[in-house]
Amino acid sequence: MTLDKKIIGIAEEMGACHCGFADISPIYSKWPDSFDECSHLPAALTTGISIGVLEDVDMLMNLPHTDNDYRTKHYAEKIDLALKICGNIAALVNESGFTAHLLSHPPIKKATGLYKGIAVLAGLGWVGKNRLFVSPANGCHVALGAVLTDAPLPVFNGRQMENRCGNCTRCMDICPVHAYQTEFFGEANGLDGFRTDLCSVVRGVINPTGWGVCGLCVKACPIGKGRGGTPFVKQQIENDFVSECAAAGDFNNDGVTDITVGPYWYEGPDFIVRHEIFAAEKFDRHTYSKTTQPCFAHDFNGDGFADVFCIERNPGPGGTYVFQGWEKDADGCSGWRGVIYKNPAQKESKWIRHVVLDNIANEAPVWGDINKDGRPELIYSSPEHYGYAAYDPANPYGAWTFFPVSENMHFYLASGAGYGDITGNGTNDLIGPSGWWENPGGEKYPWNFHPQKFSENAAQMYVFDIDGDGLNDILTVWHCHGYGLVWHKQTRDKDGKINWQKHEIFPADPFEKTTAENLSSMPRVSQLHSLEIADINGDGINDIIVGKRFWAHGEFGDPEPEVPAEIYWLEIIRERDGVRFIPHLVDGDSGAGTQITAVDLNNDGKINIFTSNKKGVFIHR
Amino acid sequence: MLRLTGSVNTTLAHPKCVAVDSDGNIFAGCAGYNGGLEKFTHGSNRAYESEWCHAIGKVMGVALTDAGHVFCTVKSDRHEVRVYKKCGGFLYSWGSTGAAEGQFSTPTGIASDGKGYIYVAEGSSWPAVQHNDTWVVGGNRLQKFDSDGFFIWQVSGFNVPIGVAADKKCRVYLSDTYNCCVRIFNENGELIKSFGEYGSSPGKFNCPQGIAVDRRGNIYVADVLNNRVQKFNGDGLLLDVFGNEKEFWLPCGIAVDESNRVFVADTMNQRIKIYEQAGDAAQ
Ligand code: SF4
Numbered sequence: 018m019t020l021d022k023k024i025i026g027i028a029e030e031m032g033a034c035h036c037g038f039a040d041i042s043p044i045y046s047k048w049p050d051s052f053d054e055c056s057h058l059p060a061a062l063t064t065g066i067s068i069g070v071l072e073d074v075d076m077l078m079n080l081p082h083t084d085n086d087y088r089t090k091h092y093a094e095k096i097d098l099a100l101k102i103c104g105n106i107a108a109l110v111n112e113s114g115f116t117a118h119l120l121s122h123p124p125i126k127k128a129t130g131l132y133k134g135i136a137v138l139a140g141l142g143w144v145g146k147n148r149l150f151v152s153p154a155n156g157c158h159v160a161l162g163a164v165l166t167d168a169p170l171p172v173f174n175g176r177q178m179e180n181r182c183g184n185c186t187r188c189m190d191i192c193p194v195h196a197y198q199t200e201f202f203g204e205a206n207g208l209d210g211f212r213t214d215l216c217s218v219v220r221g222v223i224n225p226t227g228w229g230v231c232g233l234c235v236k237a238c239p240i241g242k243g244r245g246g247t248p249f250v251k252q253q254i255e256n257d258f259v260s261e262c263a264a265a266g267d268f269n270n271d272g273v274t275d276i277t278v279g280p281y282w283y284e285g286p287d288f289i290v291r292h293e294i295f296a297a298e299k300f301d302r303h304t305y306s307k308t309t310q311p312c313f314a315h316d317f318n319g320d321g322f323a324d325v326f327c328i329e330r331n332p333g334p335g336g337t338y339v340f341q342g343w344e345k346d347a348d349g350c351s352g353w354r355g356v357i358y359k360n361p362a363q364k365e366s367k368w369i370r371h372v373v374l375d376n377i378a379n380e381a382p383v384w385g386d387i388n389k390d391g392r393p394e395l396i397y398s399s400p401e402h403y404g405y406a407a408y409d410p411a412n413p414y415g416a417w418t419f420f421p422v423s424e425n426m427h428f429y430l431a432s433g434a435g436y437g438d439i440t441g442n443g444t445n446d447l448i449g450p451s452g453w454w455e456n457p458g459g460e461k462y463p464w465n466f467h468p469q470k471f472s473e474n475a476a477q478m479y480v481f482d483i484d485g486d487g488l489n490d491i492l493t494v495w496h497c498h499g500y501g502l503v504w505h506k507q508t509r510d511k512d513g514k515i516n517w518q519k520h521e522i523f524p525a526d527p528f529e530k531t532t533a534e535n536l537s538s539m540p541r542v543s544q545l546h547s548l549e550i551a552d553i554n555g556d557g558i559n560d561i562i563v564g565k566r567f568w569a570h571g572e573f574g575d576p577e578p579e580v581p582a583e584i585y586w587l588e589i590i591r592e593r594d595g596v597r598f599i600p601h602l603v604d605g606d607s608g609a610g611t612q613i614t615a616v617d618l619n620n621d622g623k624i625n626i627f628t629s630n631k632k633g634v635f636i637h638r
Numbered sequence: 639m640l641r642l643t644g645s646v647n648t649t650l651a652h653p654k655c656v657a658v659d660s661d662g663n664i665f666a667g668c669a670g671y672n673g674g675l676e677k678f679t680h681g682s683n684r685a686y687e688s689e690w691c692h693a694i695g696k697v698m699g700v701a702l703t704d705a706g707h708v709f710c711t712v713k714s715d716r717h718e719v720r721v722y723k724k725c726g727g728f729l730y731s732w733g734s735t736g737a738a739e740g741q742f743s744t745p746t747g748i749a750s751d752g753k754g755y756i757y758v759a760e761g762s763s764w765p766a767v768q769h770n771d772t773w774v775v776g777g778n779r780l781q782k783f784d785s786d787g788f789f790i791w792q793v794s795g796f797n798v799p800i801g802v803a804a805d806k807k808c809r810v811y812l813s814d815t816y817n818c819c820v821r822i823f824n825e826n827g828e829l830i831k832s833f834g835e836y837g838s839s840p841g842k843f844n845c846p847q848g849i850a851v852d853r854r855g856n857i858y859v860a861d862v863l864n865n866r867v868q869k870f871n872g873d874g875l876l877l878d879v880f881g882n883e884k885e886f887w888l889p890c891g892i893a894v895d896e897s898n899r900v901f902v903a904d905t906m907n908q909r910i911k912i913y914e915q916a917g918d919a920a921q
Contacts, residue, residue, distance in 0.1 A: 081816050081845055081863075082836060085798045086762050086775050193863055193888060194906060222652045222670040222905060223845065223862060223888060224816075225698060225713065225744050226761040226777075226798055231863075533838040533863060 020113055021170050024066060024106050031102045034071040034155055037139030040172040041065040041165070044134045051128040055118040055165060062118055062165035064172060065135035066106060069152070069159035070099045074244055075599075077158060078538035080232045089228040092160070096122055099162030107164045115168035122162070132161040140173040143180040146197065147188035147234040148211045153181070153581050154605050156241025157234075181240070181580055183528075185541065188234035190531035194218050237531050239524075239541030243585055243602025249626065251604050254288050255281075255634035257299040260306045261566070261610025263629045265618065266314025266323030268292075268360060274618050276636070278629040279308030279327050286619040288636060294325055294358050294368045302631040303571045305330060310353055310377075311477075311547075311612035313384040315393055317413035322360035325368070326384075326395070328353045328377055352430070353377040355395060355406070357414055371414040374406050380432040380497070381476045381547070381611060387436045387445045388420075396447060398423075398431040402463075403449050405436075422447045422454045422464045432497060433475020439489055439507065439515065448491060450475040469517050471505055473525075474498060476546050476611070481559055483589060484596040491517070492561065497546040498575045501525030502563055502587075522561075522587065522598050540600055542583055543576040544569045551615035551624045553586050561587040561598070564609030568631045582608025582632060607635040640880050640900060644912035646686040650674050655747070655848060655891040656903040656910055657700045657708070662895065663689075663724065664910055665708055666903060667697025675700065675710055677726065678910070686910075690726040699748035699802070701756070703785060711745035711758055718742060719758060719787065732787030737776025740789040744777055746799065747813070747849070751825070752806035755790070756783045759799040759812060780812055782827065791827045801849035801860065801892075811849050811857055818843040820859060820874070833874030838864050841876040848892035848903065858900060860892045867892060867902055886911075 018026075021038065028036035042063045044051060055062060072095050076083050103119050110117035124131060133150040136142060142152035149157035189197040199210030220229035260279040268275045273285045280297035284290040300306045310328035317324050330353050355374030361367060374395065382397030387405050394405040395417075402421035409415060431449060439446045444456040447464065450472040454464035471478065471491055478493040488507040495501025502523040508516045527541040546566030550559040564584035569575050584607060588599040603626055610630035618625040618636065626637040650668035653676075657665045664678040664686065673696035681687035695714025702708055707729065708722040718733040719742075733742050744761035751757070762777035779794035780802065801813035808825035818836040820843075823829055834843045848860035855872035866881040867889065881889065881902075889911075891903030900913040 081818065082797070083816070085816050086778070089762070090775075218652055218670050218906065221696065222654050222668075222890065223847075224761075224798065225669055225696070225746060225800075533844050 020110070020168060023109060024170070027105050027109060028068050028102055031105065032070065032098065033068040033102055034159060035067070035069040035136075035141050035152065037067050037136065037141045038170040038172045039065045039067060039135050039138035039140075040174070041135055041138055043138065044131065048130070051131050051134075052165075054121055054128065058116060058118060060116070060167060062116060062167050064166050064168060064170050065131075065138065066103075066164040066166065066170070067132070067136040067139045067141060068099060068102050068106070068162045069136065069141070069150075069155065070095045070102070070162070071155050072158040072160060074156075074158050074242065077232055077235050078242075080236050085224070085226055085228075088232075089226065092228055095160035099160045103162040103164045107166075110164065110166050110168050113168065115166055117168070118165045120163040120165065132163050135163045136161055137177060138173065140175055140178055143178050143182075145180070145188065145238060145240070146182050146186060147238060149235065149238075151181075151238065151240050153178070154241055154243075154602070157238050158241060181577070183577065185239065185528055187237040187239065187527075187531040191233045191237045191533075191536060193223070193231060193233065233536070236538055237536055239527055239537070239539065242538060242540035243583070243600050243605075249603045249637035251607060252288065252636040252638060253607070253633050254283060254291075254636065255629070257633060258302050258306060258631040259297055259299060259634065260308040260312075260629050261631070262308050262310060262312040262327070262612045263610065263614045263627045263634075264312045264314045264325070264612070265614050265616050265627065266316070266325075267321075268314070268323050268325075269363070270321040274616065274620075275323075276614070276618070276627055277312060277314060277325050278634055279306075279312050279325070282325070288618075295370065302568055309611060311381065311384070313393070313395075317357060317359070317408065320360075320362050322362040324360045325358045327356050327358065328382065329356050352379075352400065355417065359414055373408065373414065373417045374419070376400055378428050378430055379434055380430065381434065383434050383436065383477055385436055387447065389445065396434050396436050398426070398428050398434065398449065400428050401425045403431070403434070403447060403454065404462075405447070421462055423449075423466060424463050433472055433478050433493060435478025435480055435491070435493070437480020437489055439480060441488070446480075448478050448480060450478070450493070467515070469505070471517075472496070472503065477548050479548075479550050481550065485558075485591040492548070492550070494545040494548060494563070495521070495525040497566070498544060498569055499525075500527050500541065500543055500545075500576070502545055502548070502561070523563075539598075540583070540585065542585070543580065544578075547609045547611050547613045547628075549613040549615045553615070553624050554588055555622075558589050558591065560589050562603070562613050562615050562626055563587065564603075564607075564613060564628060566610060566630065567608040581605045582630070584608055584613075584626065584628065584637070586626070603637050604635070607632055607637075639916045640878070640913040641916065642911060643899070643914045644686070646678055646910040646912070648676055648908050648910065649688055649691045650676050651908065652905050653891065653903040653908065653910060654905055655698065655700045655710075656893045656901050657702045658893045658895045658899075658901050659702050659706075659724070660896050664901060665700050665702065666891070666910055667700045667710055669696045669698050669713070673697050673712075673714070675708075675722070677724070692722075692726065694720065698744075698746045698800075699759070701748045701750045703750040703754055703756075704752075705754060705785070707785075709748050709750060709756060711742070711748045713744060717745050719745065719748065719756070719783075732783075737774045738770075739792060740781070740783070740787070741776070743775075747802035747847075749802045749804040749810070750785075751804035751808040751810070753808055754785050755804075755808070755825075756785055756787075757781070757802050757804055757810050758783065759796075759802045761798045761800070780810070780823070780827070782810075793823065793827045793829075796821075800847040800890075803849045803851045803857075805851045805855060806853070809851075811851055813846040813849045813859060815845050815847055818846065820846065820849065820857065820870075831874060833870070834859075840879045841868070843868075847890045850892045850894045850900075852894040852898050853896065854898075858892050858894060860889045860902065862888050862890055865889065867900070880913075
């Protein structure tokens with residue numbers, strides 16, 4: 018085994034969260050003083066080995082309540098572990114006949130930035146405005162260690178990770194002593210523009226105990242906020258952009274759940290064998306796919322073989338799916354068509370396409386039995402009305418009937434829809450981003466509208482009791498091309514009138530000036546264009562799954578298109594005086610499209626997460 | 639309503655704690671850099687002037703007894719209580735670093751009650767110190783002593799309590815700083831009441847530290863990270879909130895004099911601010 022593999026092996030075995038190799042000669046030329054502590058060595062050690070040990074994120078997020086002794090002890094233990102790992106690595110390097118120098122801790126003043134500099138040069142992250150090393154996966158919750166060596170190791174020679182702080186100034190805003198005097202901080206070494214003397218006032222005066230720092234710049238940073246727990250293993254089943262939808266059903270009637278992304282279906286439980294439903298294309302990531310909208314699986318004719326319902330966009334000139342505005346096509350259809358691909362049920366060779374709906378003018382329509390007739394309907398908006406469409410069980414592949422729940426709203430394009438029993442009277446109401454329609458029962462349309470801004474630009478909308486108070490609440494994203502994940506708590510006044518209180522789970526404006534009041538310990542994730550609910554941890558309460566729609570509007574279209582495409586599940590914890598959400602990172606390099614499917618795909622009692630987007634098709638088991 | 643009537647710049651780098659005697663003399667302690675204890679008296683033109691300033695280590699708390707002595711908690715080579723005459727002369731000290739009864743692990747606030755007993759709050763000793771052949775993390779407690787330093791009782795289980803005050807009826811008020819609440823004990827150390835929680839809306843706290851009680855039993859809390867002072871009645875009912883980040887920068891200490899004037903150690907701004915309360919000055 019090569020030396021680098023052995024080093025990585027030691028780091029992993031001892032619990033490091035990262036290990037990387039860097040050519041540190043740039044630091045030598047810029048800050049030779051930093052290396053004073055190894056100046057006795059015969060030659061310059063120009064390779065740096067960076068290791069990181071993950072700190073207890075929950076402990077940091079609980080500041081200021083965190084038990085101060087635990088916190089201090091915890092930091093000491095993590096630094097100690099980092100040093101032990103580095104000690105073992107240094108011993109191995111020495112045994113292999115090379116020189117190794119374990120960097121001291123705490124670093125001497127001149128070398129303050131060495132740990133960070135080595136980690137940055139190893140391509141592992143950047144130095145944030147809080148002057149801490151920030152890694153995409155673990156934020157600034159990492160205790161760093163480093164070894165300098167002359168061993169020939171495969172140093173990182175790619176482009177250094179660019180600073181992703183962007184317009185964020187949360188750490189600077191929240192610093193109680195205003196230690197951050199300047200925003201820009203380009204270099205890993207040194208602390209230009211940061212008043213360490215002021216920071217040390219917190220250590221000595223505000224908190225006189227051992228560690229003493231306030232930790233708020235760490236708490237406020239939105240990077241790497243996902244916690245561990247319920248580790249998912251990623252299976253990538255397509256590397257190309259074929260669609261942005263994902264649904265599950267039994268397509269070969271073998272009793273095992275299969276999955277579809279529109280043009281393909283994959284045989285469960287392995288999802289390796291792929292079948293084509295309609296002519297599949299590999300789309301350019303700068304454009305859209307034919308099935309950019311959610312798809313659904315349902316056995317419409319009851320033959321045991323699930324069919325696939327797709328929402329297809331009309332191709333523009335040249336057959337591409339570049340967004341071309343909202344004009345009607347030659348058939349008078351604006352927007353998307355609802356299409357059923359009828360399962361050949363192993364009798365015919367092809368899946369037959371049946372157009373059942375025109376004029377779907379809604380992103381993120383949802384699928385469900387809104388009228389409680391035992392069959393699913395599509396809940397969406399036409400260019401005029403919010404409503405739902407139902408099929409005739411005697412002719413499921415014929416044109417569906419649209420039921421206009423709203424008045425004519427003259428939509429251009431709506432985003433987001435959902436349904437559920439808001440009033441608690443046993444019937445399903447319909448919700449959209451600007452309010453909800455109360456189901457009067459029977460066949461009366463339109464329904465009474467209750468305006469309420471649930472979202473600026475929604476994705477899927479869910480109605481369920483989030484805080485366990487017996488009233489159904491509403492969950493959706495704040496802006497599917499911006500930021501924010503929100504829930505609206507339903508309350509009743511003494512006359513039984515329904516009111517809503519908006520609560521942000523992920524901040525709607527992560528660049529807003531941070532104060533004690535809006536200090537969020539949540540990640541900053543843009544383009545949350547799909548969400549799903551499922552009981553991930555088996556506690557009987559639905560949790561939330563939400564992901565970044567990677568390159569929703571291409572390379573430059575939405576905020577932070579290049580930032581890792583993360584997908585999270587948020588654990589819902591009901592407490593005596595409210596509800597708490599803990600974000601767990603499912604994966605940091607896949608994200609989602611316009612639909613997340615979370616079901617038990619292999620009957621092991623655990624929820625699996627399935628997505629499809631411009632990065633490929635992914636299953637997280 | 640409070641009205642600003644004066645502001646005294648300190649020699650101390652970061653005045654953390656403050657006490658005031660019946661003559662209006664101010665005693666301030668500093669816990670940062672070189673620390674120190676400073677006394678201010680009225681000069682010839684009624685303006686406050688520094689009378690003396692002792693570099694005695696990091697002063698975490700300061701209290702005055704009816705006997706006219708200045709007690710302060712000091713963290714230097716050892717963690718102890720030091721007693722001075724008001725003229726600045728050293729009298730005696732007690733205590734040492736450790737986790738046993740009567741020892742200190744980062745002593746913080748100090749107060750004296752109507753009977754001359756002394757109360758000392760403690761942060762934490764982390765890392766562990768040796769106690770009875772075992773290693774323990776000391777601190778996070780409140781100890782009661784007589785004025786000569788004889789231990790009487792202790793209550794523990796806090797999260798870095800920093801401020802302590804006591805009234806003439808020997809009730810003891812503690813800022814449980816990182817639990818963001820105030821706890822009130824009787825003279826036997828039994829908990830009578832707790833109030834407050836983390837937050838920035840009125841009545842909530844973000845790292846409350848200095849605490850004082852006036853002769854009517856009203857409680858004043860230096861709500862440090864919210865840059866304000868909050869006033870409560872003895873039952874914990876919020877009466878007033880004053881200050882903001884323009885007025886204060888991390889105010890850590892607070893004292894109230896016989897005339898109900900409020901003295902705030904505006905720590906980062908290196909000054910003591912003095913407030914009168916409407917209707918109180920003449921009483
Ligand atoms: S809080 Fe914002 S500005 Fe500060 S390090 Fe994190 S991302 Fe950068």
